[in-house]
Amino acid sequence: xxxxxxxxxxxxxxxLDGHDRGIKVICAALRDGGMEVxxxxxxxxxxxxxxxxxxxxxxxxxxxxxxxxxxxxxxxVMELVREKGISDVLVMGGGIIPEEDIPALKTAGIAAIYGPxxxxxxxxxxxxxxxxxx
Amino acid sequence: MCDPLxxxxxxxxxxxxxxxxxxxxxxxxxxxxxxxxxxGIPVERVYTPLDLEGFDYLEKLGLPGQYPYTRAVQPTAxxxxxxxxxxxxxxxxxxxxNERYHFLxxxxxxxLSVAFDLPTQIGFDSDAPLAQxxxxxxxxxxxxxxxxxxxxxxxxxxxxxxxMTINSPCAVILAMYLAMAEKQGVPFDQLRGTVQNDIxxxxxxxxxxxxxxxxxxxxxxxxxEFCTKxxxxxxxxSISGYHIREAGSTAVQEVxxxxxxxxxxxxxxxxxxxxxxxxxxxxxFFFNSHSDFLEEVAKFRAARRLWAKIMKERFGAKDPRSLMxxxxxxxxxxxxxxxxxxxxxxxxxxxxxSAVLGGTQSLHTNSFDEALxxxxxxxxQVALRTQQVIAYETNVCDTVDPLAGSYYIEYLxxxxxxxxxxxIDQIDRMGGAVAAIEKGxxxxxxxxxxxxxxxxxxxxxxxxxxxxxxxxxxxxxxxxLLKVDPAVGDKQVARLNELKSTRDNASVSQTLAELKAAAExxxxxxxxxLQAVKALATLGEICDxxxxxxGEYEAAALV
Numbered sequence: 001x002x003x004x005x006x007x008x009x010x011x012x013x014x015x016l017d018g019h020d021r022g023i024k025v026i027c028a029a030l031r032d033g034g035m036e037v038x039x040x041x042x043x044x045x046x047x048x049x050x051x052x053x054x055x056x057x058x059x060x061x062x063x064x065x066x067x068x069x070x071x072x073x074x075x076x077v078m079e080l081v082r083e084k085g086i087s088d089v090l091v092m093g094g095g096i097i098p099e100e101d102i103p104a105l106k107t108a109g110i111a112a113i114y115g116p117x118x119x120x121x122x123x124x125x126x127x128x129x130x131x132x133x134x
Numbered sequence: 135m136c137d138p139l140x141x142x143x144x145x146x147x148x149x150x151x152x153x154x155x156x157x158x159x160x161x162x163x164x165x166x167x168x169x170x171x172x173x174g175i176p177v178e179r180v181y182t183p184l185d186l187e188g189f190d191y192l193e194k195l196g197l198p199g200q201y202p203y204t205r206a207v208q209p210t211a212x213x214x215x216x217x218x219x220x221x222x223x224x225x226x227x228x229x230x231x232n233e234r235y236h237f238l239x240x241x242x243x244x245x246l247s248v249a250f251d252l253p254t255q256i257g258f259d260s261d262a263p264l265a266q267x268x269x270x271x272x273x274x275x276x277x278x279x280x281x282x283x284x285x286x287x288x289x290x291x292x293x294x295x296x297x298m299t300i301n302s303p304c305a306v307i308l309a310m311y312l313a314m315a316e317k318q319g320v321p322f323d324q325l326r327g328t329v330q331n332d333i334x335x336x337x338x339x340x341x342x343x344x345x346x347x348x349x350x351x352x353x354x355x356x357x358x359e360f361c362t363k364x365x366x367x368x369x370x371x372s373i374s375g376y377h378i379r380e381a382g383s384t385a386v387q388e389v390x391x392x393x394x395x396x397x398x399x400x401x402x403x404x405x406x407x408x409x410x411x412x413x414x415x416x417x418x419f420f421f422n423s424h425s426d427f428l429e430e431v432a433k434f435r436a437a438r439r440l441w442a443k444i445m446k447e448r449f450g451a452k453d454p455r456s457l458m459x460x461x462x463x464x465x466x467x468x469x470x471x472x473x474x475x476x477x478x479x480x481x482x483x484x485x486x487x488s489a490v491l492g493g494t495q496s497l498h499t500n501s502f503d504e505a506l507x508x509x510x511x512x513x514x515q516v517a518l519r520t521q522q523v524i525a526y527e528t529n530v531c532d533t534v535d536p537l538a539g540s541y542y543i544e545y546l547x548x549x550x551x552x553x554x555x556x557x558i559d560q561i562d563r564m565g566g567a568v569a570a571i572e573k574g575x576x577x578x579x580x581x582x583x584x585x586x587x588x589x590x591x592x593x594x595x596x597x598x599x600x601x602x603x604x605x606x607x608x609x610x611x612x613x614x615l616l617k618v619d620p621a622v623g624d625k626q627v628a629r630l631n632e633l634k635s636t637r638d639n640a641s642v643s644q645t646l647a648e649l650k651a652a653a654e655x656x657x658x659x660x661x662x663x664l665q666a667v668k669a670l671a672t673l674g675e676i677c678d679x680x681x682x683x684x685g686e687y688e689a690a691a692l693v
Contacts, residue, residue, distance in 0.1 A: 016252035016268050018341015021381045021468070021584050028585045041689055042341050045264065067252055068508075068618065072267025098507055098615060116472040116505045117601045119592055 007131055010058035012040040012049045014077065017067035022094060026062060029120035035060075035127070046073060050080040053089060059131050062123075065095040075108040082109075088132045094118070141183070148184060155179065171429045172587075173386040175549050181541035189544065194439070198534040202442040204435050204547065205535040206493050207458040212531035218496035219521045220297060222464065224249030224274035225508050226622045228284035231274040235289060237511065241518055245327075245496060247297040248285070249273035250307070255342040257303040257677030260626035270622035272508070273299075277630050278672045282310040283317070292320045296327035297372070297462065297496075302344040304331040305353050305660055306676050309667040312365070328369035328418055328462070331357055334395040334567055335374050337689065338577040339381040344677060347568050349684035353659060354399065355406040358413040360660035369418040371399060372462060378576075379422035380468050382584020385433045386550055388422060390557030391567070391576055393441055397558070398567040400449055410449045414456025423485040423492075424466040430485070431537055432546035434461070434492025440551050463489035464498040470505040473609060474600035478502035483520050490524055491537055497521055507615040574690065630672065637670040645669045646679050653683040 011027050013020055020042060027037045038056050040049065053061050061081070065073055074093050081087060093105065094114040102113050112126055169177040178185075196202055199209030208214060221238055223246075224231045235246055250273040253265035259277045260269045269275050276282055291314070300307045308329050315325055333350040336343040343350070354371065361370045375383075375392035383391065396417065403413050421437065423430050441459035445451040465485035470478045479502045486499050499517040501509030509517070525531060537543045561570045570576050590596040597603045645666040652662045659680075666676050 016256055016258075016264060016342075017272075018252075018336070019380075020341065021581075024581045025382075025585050025588045028581070029588070043264070067268060068271035069267035071620075096505070096507065116470075117598075120588065121592065 005134060006034065006036040007060065007127060008036045008038070008056060008058045009060040009062055009127070010038050010040065010049070010053045010056055011062045011064075012044050012052070013042045013065075014044050014046060014049055014063050014073040015065055015067060015069045016043060017065055017069070017095075018042055019066040019095075020064070022066070023062075023064040026064070026094070026120060026123065030062075030124060030127070033121075033124035033127075035124075046076040046080055049077055050084055050086075053081075054084055054086060058089060060090045060092065060127055063091075063093045065093065065097075068096070070095060070097055070105065071101055074105050074110050078109040090127065090131050092123075092126075141187075144182060144184060148182060151180075171385075171546075172424065172426045173384040173429065173550065173553065175386075175429075175546065175553070181545055183541065185541055185545045194544070194548075195538060201446070201454070201457060202439040203458055204439040205538055207438065207460055207495075211493060211534040212490075212525075213534065216525045216531060217490065217494050217521075218245040218295065218462075219243050219518060219525075220245040220247045220462070220496045220498055221514055221518055222247040222249050222297075222299065222498050223509075223514070224251075225272075225616065226270040226274065226618050227625060228274055228276070228281045229287075230619075230622075232285055232287050232289075234511075234514075235285075238514070238518070239289075239294075241515060242522065243518060245295045245297065246289070247498065248299065250298075250300055251275045252342065254307075254673060255300060255303070257306070257344045257673060257681075259630060259672050259674030260623060261630055262674060266623070269626055270618050275622065275626045276307065276310070276673060277626060278633055278670055279310050279313055279667055280629065280633060280670070281626075282307070283314055286314060290320070291315050291318055292324045294326075297330075298327065299330045301330050301333055301336050301340075301342055302350060302353075303673060303677050304329050305357055305663050306667065306673050308357065309660065309664040312664060313668050322365045323367065325365055326367045328372050329357070330374060330420070331371040332374045332395065332420075334398060334571065335377055335392070337571045337687070338391075338580060339377040340374075343687045343689075344681065345684040346687040347571070349680075350687075351399075351402045351568075352406075355403050355408070356658045356660050358403050358416070359406070359408060359658055361416065362408070362412050366416075368416065369460075370413065370416045372418050372420045373399065374420040376420050376422045376464055378580060379424060379466065381580045382468075382587060383580045384583050385424065385426070385429050386553040387557065387579060387583060389433060389437045389440065389550060390554040390561075391580075392419065392421070393437065393444065393554065394558050394561045394567040394570070396441065397444060397448070400445075401566065404449070410445070410451045411453040411456050414445060414449075414451050415453055415458075417456075418495075419459055419461035421461050421463050421489075421494075422466050423463050423489040423494075425469045425481060425485060427484055427488050428537075428543060429546060429550075430488035431491045432543055433550055434463075434489070434494065435535070435538075435543075435547045436550035436554065437461070438493070439547070440554060460495045462496040462498070463492075463494040465489070465500045467500055467504060470500060470502070471598060471601050472505040474606050475502050475506060477600050478505070479516060479520070482517060483524070486520055487524055487528075487530070490530060491535075493535060503615060508618070510614055510616045512614075633670060633672070641669045642666070642671045642675070646671055646675060649676065649679050650683060653680055 198206035375388040379388040442457040501513035649662040
């Protein structure tokens with residue numbers, strides 16, 4: 001039997017925000033959860049993130065923003081995801097995201113938003129449930 | 135407690151106690167098999183003079199204001215004056231932030247602390263493509279001398295001390311502040327304040343670097359040299375453990391990595407030709423105050439003693455002021471929860487109290503809504519009042535270093551110092567802090583501690599009230615959160631356009647060309663930057679000129 005392909009996650013820090021404790025913890029937790037994680041590092045433009053997702057054949061894009069620039073950056077990534085024809089990629093966001101911003105981000109296509117205090121096991125479970133099936 | 139007879143009696147008494155405890159434990163075990171603090175230091179059931187055998191009071195503690203400054207850097211500490219109450223603030227436009235400053239000063243705050251937005255901190259003008267969505271978000275947007283003048287409208291610079299959280303473009307922002315002082319008619323030697331100017335922690339922890347370590351270290355030592363001569367009351371650097379801790383380090387790692395960075399700056403300045411006692415007295419520090427109350431108190435004391443020894447023994451500093459570790463503290467942002475946010479008021483109060491019992495020179499208390507947004511006016515007022523309650527109501531400030539002599543505090547102070555020293559030795563063997571950062575050592579150590587902490591929380595080995603225990607069935611809605619006006623980006627861009635169409639562009643080009651030439655050589659860059667700022671060159675233009683010479687740092691994505 002062929003070995004099952006691991007879920008591939010592109011973890012990214014869009015914008016200028018340098019707070020990467022959260023995304024690094026998520027990377028470690030997703031790896032412990034049996035996923036393949038590629039981390040872009042800081043200061044990625046939406047264009048760079050989507051290009052990396054295409055190149056890495058990612059199943060998931062997981063972004064973290066704590067600077068308040070999510071309302072610009074997350075929807076911009078979704079626009080590019082559609083342009084590049086990879087709409088079946090699961091796109092998620094996290095960081096300091098005010099409650100009232102969440103509905104618009106979900107409408108833009110962000111599948112889930114996680115804030116401070118999230119249990120990383122919930123994120124692993126969500127990805128397993130919602131990722132595209134190959 | 136040095137009388138051998140008394141010690142023998144104590145030993146006997148302790149043995150009896152241990153025996154009794156082991157009987158009790160069979161019937162009633164303790165809450166945990168092992169008690170560890172956040173640095174992984176085992177915490178024993180009880181501490182006695184037996185844990186401090188051979189403790190030499192004068193060698194370990196001294197009196198307040200005496201080497202090794204464990205008890206305090208000043209002889210009278212808070213009996214003379216309280217710490218500076220300084221709330222970090224900045225958002226949106228210069229005008230909005232200026233309003234907040236006037237509000238804080240009116241509420242009894244005693245120093246200003248400027249938060250800049252990310253484009254400013256990374257040397258971009260508000261109209262740069264990468265600035266999109268970020269202008270005015272985590273701090274105030276500053277593009278030119280015009281903006282900084284609006285920021286300080288109505289605030290006489292000879293009557294406040296101003297702290298500015300600015301690192302890679304520090305020379306530019308400091309030059310703007312100086313140019314403004316000149317216009318206000320305030321001589322440089324009357325200016326008091328601090329610039330963070332601490333690039334080394336940006337690579338592993340905070341992320342607002344522009345240039346690589348080498349040219350960055352040059353800018354830093356240029357600032358040391360310039361200020362030593364021209365702005366003698368200015369703190370030229372705030373060597374920061376705060377962000378290292380926020381990124382997930384332990385208390386021991388915070389002390390170790392911060393002081394290792396400090397060593398690197400002192401080395402660089404000496405290499406640049408300065409004497410340690412010329413710049414040593416103007417070095418300052420910045421620490422986190424986290425939730426392990428007694429560990430934090432011990433941490434501040436250990437850091438003071440360790441730095442004094444480093445400056446004296448390693449660098450041969452003679453001026454007592456070079457030996458004194460003076461520090462600002464901020465309560466731990468990472469300890470705040472988005473769940474039941476009012477609980478954050480209590481967390482912050484305890485953390486602030488440790489900082490005061492640890493002898494901080496200035497303090498920022500976080501606002502309870504900061505896990506959700508930038509602080510609202512109400513939340514920031516409660517945070518400031520927390521400091522005022524500690525200062526004016528608890529009486530903890532009436533005697534210096536009141537926890538000294540506690541067997542546990544002294545034991546813990548020793549432990550933290552020894553463990554931090556071990557890390558510093560390890561970093562020395564790697565070739566110093568710059569090499570350790572380049573190798574990714576510090577990044578990996580911090581990330582490992584952060585992940586360990588998260589797993590402990592998820593396994594409920596570590597309790598966070600309201601998050602993994604005592605959760606609320608339904609979260610009440612937090613009070614009104616601050617919203618940054620989304621139009622601030624457009625306003626800044628319009629202002630930039632106005633600036634560029636009204637200033638003398640020939641003199642801008644001229645000063646930028648002079649800056650470029652200076653950067654290619656080895657002249658002090660503060661002078662040409664000051665000239666460029668006065669000619670109304672923008673922050674982005676000045677940093678782009680330097681980018682052209684120094685290149686940009688590219689971090690390896692280490693996880």
